[in-house]
Amino acid sequence: MDDHRPAGPGDWPADLYAWTGGLALAAALTHPPLHVAAGTILLAAALHSLAAWPIQLYRRRYERASMSELRALVATVVIAGGLLTALAPVSRVIPLLGGAAALTAMVAIRWTRLARRPSRASEGVAVLIYGAGAAGHRLLRAMSRDPHCRYRPVGFLDDDPHKHRLRISGIPVLGGRGALRTALAATGAAGVIFAVRNEDGSLLRALRMDLSKISGYFVKVLPSLDASLDLDQVRDVQLADLLGRRQIETDLAAIGDYLTGRRVLVTGAGGSIGSELCRQLHRFAPAELMMLDRDESALHAVQLSIHGRALLDDPSLILADLRDAATIRRVFEDRRPEVVFHAAALKHLTLLERHPAEALQTNVLGTLNVLEAAAATGVRRLVNISTDKAAAPASVLGYSKRITERLTAHHGFLNVRFGNVLGSRGSVVTAFRSQIAEGGPVTVTSPDVTRYFMTIPEAVELVIQAAAIGSGGEALVLDMGSPVRIADLARQLIGDAPVEIVFTGLRPGEKLHEELFAPGEADVRPLHPLISHVQVPPLDPPLARALHGDGAALVGAMADLCVVPALPAIAAPALPDLETAARTS
Secondary structure (H helix, E strand, O other): OOOEEEOOOOHHHHHHHHHHHHHHHHHHHHOOOHHHHHHHHHHHHHHHHHHHHHHOOOOOEEEOOOHHHHHHHHHHHHHHHHHHHHHOOOOOHHHHHHHHHHHHHHHHHHHHHHHHOOOOOOOOEEEEEEOOOHHHHHHHHHHHHOOOOOEEEEEEEOOOHHHOOOEEOOEEEOOOHHHHHHHHHHHOOOEEEEOOOOOOOHHHHHHHHHHHOOOOOEEEEOOOOOOOOOHHHOEEOOHHHHHOOOOOOOOHHHHHHHHOOOEEEEEOOOOHHHHHHHHHHHOOOOOEEEEEEOOHHHHHHHHHHHHOOOOOOOOOEEEOOOOOHHHHHHHHHHHOOOEEEEOOOOOOHHHHHHOHHHHHHHHHHHHHHHHHHHHHOOOOEEEEEOOHHHOOOOOHHHHHHHHHHHHHHHOOOEEEEOOEEEOOOOOHHHHHHHHHHOOOOEEEOOOOOEEOEEEHHHHHHHHHHHHHHOOOOEEEEEOOOOOEEHHHHHHHHHOOOOOOEEEOOOOOOOOOEOOOOOOOOOOOOOOEOOEEEEEOOOOOHHHHHOOOOOHHHHHHHHHHHHOOOOOOOOOOOOOOOOOOOOOOO
């Protein structure tokens, strides 16, 4: 589909007829000799053609009814009229009157042609377009030209009061969100297409909630708001749309420099984050992509997703447990990775509250095994995947991940911290969908509890980007957008289904609202608009190795290792030196 119309040679004769009519009218009013009037008309035609050539009036492509074509047209007529006034042997009144009449006729011809152009969306499902801005305009034009368009626009909604009661190509702006119910009834629309840039998704969530109260109406989204609009992009609302996630600008050159041709190892490669990491890292053509996990089925699945086959006979798959320090050291010595992404961890907060020793063995000591093996074998760059629960931790999971951040900083490597990811195994979204499929109820801890969310691909892309700009000893905090109320998320997923929400109360270790930054950490983004840099105070490994036991005593000892003086944020961290990024403990 093309939003632009070629002015084309077909407009040229019409414009010459306009000059003929305009000058004939002026001649009729001033009565010059007939042969002089005829000569003036021929001269005007020649001058108009001459002026139009450098301006490219008839060789450009113009957006329909655009100001750019009007400006080119006016410039051509003004130049031709000025030359005609200087060269034609007639009163100056004739070129002035004739030029004005000709320009009026040219504009009228173009406007009439545009107005008579039949709408190709006269059939189809009647819809309202939410958003009367640039994206809404483009969507309307695309609908009007597509002969197979499924939708017929019958009205706009926009929360800008200055746009109310306007008409856009004949389609009225009927009001804002408050006029939704009235506009649907008045126009007979079957639903709404959302075409607004909404950074945190709150407006789309509110609109979808409004429509859920009026049964029988749909809402669809136009996820791409750039100039290259395709009606095939119009689709049902996804959870990522409700979060308002923005497209990430990735520095592919920087990423390729540290990944392409390198030996890369991913621990926890079969998990939600680890498997997506492997898929995205594969695109950068590393010399070798090593995928380590203790779950053989998970390794089978990730290999299948990357290569379309999974014979399990590839040395890229490494079956090993982080708790086995000797095996981890041997893997590093034999395979010599240059870049490591450490994504292996136990992550279920409530379960780890009951089994803190497991959090110690896997999250803390398992990570320490990886860090020490990496430092001993000269790994150039290591990224530890952390969580927002490590900021001002209040749970076993948070304590264990904060300790690993400090251990990672001690070894001169990098942490990346972010919150919940949509669709990961065992996530709240997965649980909600399962409960809804069973007919409910959906269980939510508190009506006020909020969490940060991002999509798995977005989180992984930012992790890879962060590794290109981070320095050893830092934690890079990914921009999670605005926190989402879990009860609202549950209602969005439930929709019109007759499913009840039951509030169960916060469980031990759970916060009402998560934090991305610990006390004393500032949100400073010197190198990327979606990545903050904070310093992490290092922790001597023997203090972590000394942790033992189980129960409350272990939890208290882990909490003690998280209490350190706050350090200032880094204002302008230097890019890491690949040759000296790893330091031995």
